[in-house]
Amino acid sequence: MTKDYQQDVIWLQGEQSYIVCAYFTANYIEEIKSLHQSLQALQINYFLHPHPDLGYWEKNTRAKPDFILQCLEQFPEYNIAYTDADSVFRQNPVLFDSINKDIAIFKSPTDSDYFTHNYLTSTIYFKNNANSRALLKQWINEQHAGALQVDQDSFDIAIKKIADLSVYHLPFSYVKVFDQSQDIEPVIEHFQASRKQVKLKNHLRRNRNRLLGSLLLIILIWGTYHVIA
Structure with a gap:
C-alpha cells in the first residue's frame, strides 16, 4: 500500500444513518482516492479498508460478502452502503436514508441482453439486521463453484435462498458505468477498473x-x- 492508504480510512461525522464502505487492493489506490474525495465533498460517512491482493481479480471480488458482514458487525448502529472501490459519488444518495427494506440493489432488466447477472453487486445497501446478515452468510457459503467464479455468480444463487428477505430495487443511476447510458445522470458512477486488472480467466x-x-x-x-x- 502507498503511505496515505496503508490503514483504514474512516469518517463518521456525517448525519446519515449509513456508512459507505469499500475495500481496495494496492493497485486501486488512485481509484480509492477519487472515491474518498467524492465522499468527503458530500460529507458522507465512510469506511475505506485496504485489503491484501489475493492474486487474481476474481478472487478479490469474492472477498466482498465477508467484508460487508464485517462492516455490519463493526458498525452495529449504522446501515451499510457498500460500493466498489472504482466508484465515485456524483450526488448525495438520498435514497439510502429512506429505504425501509432489508437490502437495496439494482436488478437487471429481463429484456436486456447487456447484463450478465440478475443483480449488480457494485453498489448494495444493507439494513443492519438479521436478514441482511443471513443473506451475507448464505452468499459466503455459495462461493464454492471454482476459481473463475466472481461475487455476482454466488449472489444470484444466495438471494434466492433467503425467503423472507425484502428487496428495494435501486435505479440505474446508482450503478451507472461511465461509458454507458449517457442520458442518465449518475448518483454513483462506476469506472470498471477491473478491465485493466489481471483476471484468471x-x-x-x-x-x-x-x-x-x-x-x-x-x-x-x-x-x-x-x-x-
Missing part, C-alpha cells in the same frame, strides 16, 4: 492459446519431416 485463456500454438507447430514440423522423408 484471461491468464488461463492465454496459456491455452500458447499450448494450442505449440501443438500446431509440432504437428506442422512433424508433417513437414514426414513429407520430406
Whole structure:
C-alpha cells in the first residue's frame, strides 16, 4: 500500500444513518482516492479498508460478502452502503436514508441482453439486521463453484435462498458505468477498473492459446519431416 492508504480510512461525522464502505487492493489506490474525495465533498460517512491482493481479480471480488458482514458487525448502529472501490459519488444518495427494506440493489432488466447477472453487486445497501446478515452468510457459503467464479455468480444463487428477505430495487443511476447510458445522470458512477486488472480467466485463456500454438507447430514440423522423408 502507498503511505496515505496503508490503514483504514474512516469518517463518521456525517448525519446519515449509513456508512459507505469499500475495500481496495494496492493497485486501486488512485481509484480509492477519487472515491474518498467524492465522499468527503458530500460529507458522507465512510469506511475505506485496504485489503491484501489475493492474486487474481476474481478472487478479490469474492472477498466482498465477508467484508460487508464485517462492516455490519463493526458498525452495529449504522446501515451499510457498500460500493466498489472504482466508484465515485456524483450526488448525495438520498435514497439510502429512506429505504425501509432489508437490502437495496439494482436488478437487471429481463429484456436486456447487456447484463450478465440478475443483480449488480457494485453498489448494495444493507439494513443492519438479521436478514441482511443471513443473506451475507448464505452468499459466503455459495462461493464454492471454482476459481473463475466472481461475487455476482454466488449472489444470484444466495438471494434466492433467503425467503423472507425484502428487496428495494435501486435505479440505474446508482450503478451507472461511465461509458454507458449517457442520458442518465449518475448518483454513483462506476469506472470498471477491473478491465485493466489481471483476471484468471484471461491468464488461463492465454496459456491455452500458447499450448494450442505449440501443438500446431509440432504437428506442422512433424508433417513437414514426414513429407520430406
